[in-house]
Amino acid sequence: MSYKKIFVIGCGFFALMLVWTFYNAYMPLILGDFIESAAIRGGIMGLDNLLAVLLIPVIGAWSDRLRTRIGNRLPFLVVGMPVAALFFILIPYGAMVTLWVLLVVDIIFLFAMTIYRAPVIALMPDHTPPEKRSSANGIINFMGGVGAIIALFGLSALYGIDRTYPFIAAGLLLLLSFLLLYITVDRNPPYAEPAGNDLSGIQESSPSFWKSLAKLKEQEFRGHLFILTAIFIYFIGYSGVEAQFTIYAVEYLGMEESNAGFTLGFFSLSFVLFAIPAGLIGNRWGKAPVMLIGLVMLPLVFIVIPSAPALSQIIPGINATLLLQILLLLGGVFWAFINVQAYPLVADLGGKKKIGYFTGLYYLFSMASSIIAPGFLGLLMDVFTHPFLFYGAALSFIIAFFLLRKGSQIIKRRKNYNAAT
Template sequence: MLVWTFYNAYMPLILGDFIESAAIRGGIMGLDNLLAVLLIPVIGAWSDRINTRIGNRLPFLVVGMPVAALFFMLIPYGAMVTLWVLLVVDIIFLFAMTIYRAPVIALMPDHTPPEKRSSANGIINFMGGVGAIIALFGLSALYGIDRTYPFIAAGLLLLLSFLLLYITVDRNPPYAEVAGDELSGLQESGSSFWKSLARLKDPEFRGHLFILTAIFIYFIGYSGVEAQFTIYAVEFLGMDESSAGFTLGFFSLSFVLFAIPAGLIGNRWGKAPVMLIGLVMLPLVFITIPSAPMLSQAIPGLDATLLLQMLLLLGGVFWAFINVQAYPLVADLGGKKKIGYFTGLYYLFSMASSIVAPGFLGLLMDVFTHPALEYCDQIEPLVRSFEPAFAEHRAT
């Protein structure tokens, strides 16, 4: 999470050295996820079937994690050459991350009984949130000193993570079984992941499809905000690059603080009801954020940046309600033999939205930014015209 968070926050700014349009930068960030969407589900299902001396998940970690760490460290150096070198380095980095992403996530349900998976995912999200905080607070400060420093630090930490996992992971975890060539249910229709995907439309799997579709839709909102927030903060709010990443860190901070409580609440109230609370409240927070500068002017002594940070703190709480429950909910659908397969489905639907979201939101920013500002300028005098009436009402 440390690597992904820093990448999502600062890669658009690095691309900004070569590309001015927010839509094109967002489109490139979205296209980065295309490789993941195509391969992660297949690799997740593959990791259910293979059986090696070091288990069925670790082989993917052995290949993917060291290569990803190396090429992540090379990203700022690629940017020093040309855009094309940067993109080649970026694609290799993303391919390496794709190789191990589903297998490393599937390790949690491999080691955890279903009734404890919300709590376990809360702990995982807590640790991932710690990585995000380090990325947005610590690495953002390093970025302000030298652009290469945070990439080197993050790459070394990724290597350390690989070594710790290799040493500690159970080669024969208690809650997973190696699947055969043909899995029951969804994968009976053929050995191909993509052929078996078509069975989601069957009546018996329609509930599965609704859950996965909901994940796709809400990730459009989250991924778009995450990918474009630093651009919004720098180019609209006038923050410097380091402060923009620092401010986004407040979202991750509250997510970390509430990840474990959200998991415990999910165990008690149920995964779906807790997700619904977050899915109602988080959009309300996002809708309020563009009004932060105007709201801060209406409240004496309230700084716009502070108000924005408070809103992001609140948003992180509701994001924990959503995100902590989502993967365990999907993993439970897979039983013991299809954990990797359903992990792949989770990433297929969540990351497919990441292809659409950054470019779509960037296009909205390109098209509507100035008219929206003019509209706000027209609204403010209208609001101020009511102040005498408000004063008279308070007096009476």
């Protein structure tokens, strides 16, 4: 495997996470210019992802089958990345006109992101042997985490100067990452094979993708379904916190908008620092066991976060903001335990011939949660109080722990049975 190419692929994920992190942190505040309710703002953020959920799995499967002069993944990047960059730049200008103009620009931006998201992620396993994918995904997540840090530290500072500046900067970086990918990645990568029928009739063609989901209910794929459902459940907690944290910080803690994004950056900072070690730990201990550790520890951090203002009163030399930043640093470590392992675990379920298909499934289940998560956790904030953002998120990780453990046990028993027979 070429580490140079993995780092270049990581640049694609860097730009992806730079844009998504800033979008998720600040789009709710931009919507706040027009809408007061956290639940309604969260609902709009969730509806934005509906298009992505419907199309990303199909596009991922389509990219397994497509054959062109520039390969099977790059055509989607050629279309999606430049358009996404342009319309991301236009978001703050749309907000200067009306809510409806903002929403139209937003939908076009999200559609463009949807076109290239699964193919750009599938480039990693295309260039990496299965036994090295946790390490490679650690590198990819490291690059993505750097993008998130720049979004929440650097772009947040620009946001405090002028709303348009961070959107322009992020759009240009997205264009630059596209050029690097186009020049560097293989047209015929060594670990990609033509799509086949190795999963008992699951088809990867676009018309049959949704029909093939029914296969996951069959006995043979019960473990797969448990794992994918666990990913769906814990992403409710993660996506909800990501989308609603700035609202919690600004409206409940009284932070400045730019400082709210800066504080959330500590979660991404520790994720970046621990992404590559988490990948190495996953290679040694196994992907599912490391994920289970994270699914136990991260909800404990979330449960403590609402008590940060009170705890700061009894801990000498620490104010509420600093304590919150420390807790987010700790939370980012445990998120690395979970997130670095998740995609390689799902990619391995399909073998070499179904990488794009299972990439699509991964994004179907992870992004489907983002349809309901911001609105659901926003509703908890509206009905109860803002701290219920973290209590609801913690519960989702606890439920996911039991689902992932069950799915892993089923798959392990099936592998042992097949080996014995």
